[in-house]
Amino acid sequence: MTTPNELRLLPWPGPGDKPCYLSTDDPDGYMSRLADRVEAIQLGTASALLEEASEALDSQDTSPEEMRCLAKELTGALRDIFRVATSRGHLRATSDPSESAY
Structure with a gap:
């Protein structure tokens, strides 16, 4: 089991629009890969x-309604995108603490 600072903030909200976290030691596990794919879709949507x-x-x-x-x-x-950035910042900080000061 991972410690609380190693939890991954997932790119979708939990019940009540609260943060949803993943606790795993396997960055290549099913849920980690699913979260990576959802993040990629969210980034693509934001770019478009x-x-x-x-x-x-x-x-x-362009009309006011549009x-x-x-x-x-x-x-x-x-x-x-804010949720993705927050998650990636936490992941970076837990993977290399010397890079977390920015």
């Missing part, structure tokens, strides 16, 4: 939304 937002902001034809929808999607993507 960022491009869409840039285009929408440059266009005079902007509200895009803002809602960007908020969700930002939440996901």
Whole structure:
């Protein structure tokens, strides 16, 4: 069993939108690989939304309703990416403590 600072924050929320953690000694296990795939999808989605937002902001034809929808999607993507960044920061700190001071 891993210690609490070795828990991996998963890229999806648990019940009640609370953080969900994985405790494993196997970074190549099924759940670890699933979390890696979900993170990759979340990063890809955020990248596509960022491009869409840039285009929408440059266009005079973007309606307020389209902007509200895009803002809602960007908020969700930002939440996901923040969770990924937090998880990766924790993983980095536990794998090499000398690199955790940034």
